Amino acid sequence: MTSPSERTVERTVERTVERTVERTVSVVLAGGGTAGHVSPLLAIAGAIIEQRPGTRITAVGTEAGMETRLVPAAGFELRTIDRVPLPRRPSTDLVKLPVRLVRAVRQARTILSDAAADVVVGVGGYVSTPVYLAAWTRRVPVVIHEANARPGIANRVGARIAARVAVAFEGTGLADAVLVGMPMRRSIADLDRAAARAEARASLGLEPDRPTLIVTGGSSGAASLNRSLAAAVPELTAAGVQVLHITGRGKQVPGDDGAPLAAPGYHQVEFVDGMERVYAAADLLVARAGAATVSEISAVGLPAVLVPLPHGNGEQRLNAAGLVESGGAILVDDAAFTPRWIRENVLTLVTDPVRLDGMSAASYAQGVRDADRRMADLVLAAAGTGR
Structure with missing residues (x-):
């Protein structure tokens, strides 16, 4: 017969083993080009790691954006796909769009497969649309953050297939959007x-x-x-x-x-x-x-x-x-x-x-100072982990 102290030790060991074997969550974040996309992406990634240490973070960008410098400097893995402009009016880019988009979606599918992605997070921009579509074809849940009061094309498309849509400002017109504010570095928020x-x-x-x-x-x-x-x-x-x-x-x-x-x-x-x-x-x-x-x-x-x-x-x-x-x-x-x-x-x-x-x-x-944490909650919930 075991003593109360021995049973306490056994329960402690069991909980430690459970935490040890708990699977690693894989989050793929898409967005780049400008600081307006990269900065919130990195803030979200940091908050996810803070809430769920050990989470695998993979960022997706292009070879020409600011992410090529900022993402590795923040300590995260960066994968790149082709840049796919989404023109608003007839142009040469519009003619080339189908071929470019198919190629970029294939590249994104490979990244999601390699990362064994549990959830995709997109902040808009040229990179996001192919990643959203790749996630949809692989049945990976998508969480979108829209920074502007008037959404861009990528997030208007992505919102149609997203599990959750978060916004920095009210009145975006995106269906079922939740107001979270703008994820930013803690050195600014605090x-x-x-x-x-x-x-x-x-x-x-x-x-x-x-x-x-x-x-x-x-x-x-x-x-x-x-x-x-x-x-x-x-x-x-x-x-x-x-x-x-x-x-x-x-x-x-x-x-x-x-x-x-x-x-x-x-x-x-x-x-x-x-x-x-x-x-x-x-x-x-x-x-x-x-x-x-x-x-x-x-x-x-x-x-x-x-x-x-x-x-x-x-x-x-x-x-x-x-x-x-x-x-x-x-x-x-x-x-x-x-x-x-x-x-x-x-x-x-x-x-x-x-x-x-x-x-x-x-x-x-008017300020919102915990948007990064709010986003981390949405992302981890969509990945099926919560906190």
């Missing part, structure tokens, strides 16, 4: 701007106590924003405002002498590694209204002037709508973002701490 401000400004070469305006057009830059800001620099700096101008790779802003524009209190760089430093350092941010930007600034409570792209399908204006309505941001058309508008609106705002505090509170109230 950012305390006030606590990090001094160190962030020092790391960016900024003074600790001056009103601070940061302008960015994203990793590729925005020529129209760059031109207007450059023309407004003398008035901004004369008013005591320091400016960090993130011009975009290869888009230095020249001065009258042809050299990079320079002025006391004005700093230009092509790129900043770690946007959490930008968010902590800025009193006011001027930026495009990409889904990630809108979601991240609301998560950290950063007042912003948002300048939607003047082309595309209008999703950036829709992305910004809720934050603007709440009072956390100001929206201005690209054509209206002129040196005069900067002088009359940006300059008065960045030097008004009371108004900035109100915008910050309104912005923070």
Whole structure:
């Protein structure tokens, strides 16, 4: 007859053995091309590993996207397939679409087979459609995350076969979608701007106590924003405002002498590694209204002037709508973002701490800071594992 202590040991051993033999879950994530696709993909992958250690993660991208650098750097396996553009109007790409799509689906099927995928997660973009179709043919459940308020073609197609559809903004029109927010790095989601401000400004070469305006057009830059800001620099700096101008790779802003524009209190760089430093350092941010930007600034409570792209399908204006309505941001058309508008609106705002505090509170109230974990829950549930 065994004693109570011996039975306790036996139960402990049994539970340990059960955990040891518990099968490894395999998750394939599809998306790439831009940081707007790769960043949420990596955030979801990280949250899945956090909730289910040992999960096998395989990312699918193309050979030309940012994922070729960012995915391996994050420690995940990257497989590539052919890029398959989905044209919106008649073109040569439309004629070539069937052959390209069939080839890419076959490539994706091989990846799903090699990975023994339990679930596919897609964040949209050229890569996702072939992977969605490959998963459908192999009866692998699909979970979709749509970042924009107006969905792209890939996710509109994928939503028809998906087990779950998650969105960052309300009103996408995707059937049975659940609002989860935008998955983002924990260094941003958990950012305390006030606590990090001094160190962030020092790391960016900024003074600790001056009103601070940061302008960015994203990793590729925005020529129209760059031109207007450059023309407004003398008035901004004369008013005591320091400016960090993130011009975009290869888009230095020249001065009258042809050299990079320079002025006391004005700093230009092509790129900043770690946007959490930008968010902590800025009193006011001027930026495009990409889904990630809108979601991240609301998560950290950063007042912003948002300048939607003047082309595309209008999703950036829709992305910004809720934050603007709440009072956390100001929206201005690209054509209206002129040196005069900067002088009359940006300059008065960045030097008004009371108004900035109100915008910050309104912005923070709109933020979602656990979207990565919400997505991990959906993905693991779809894979049949839960937590």
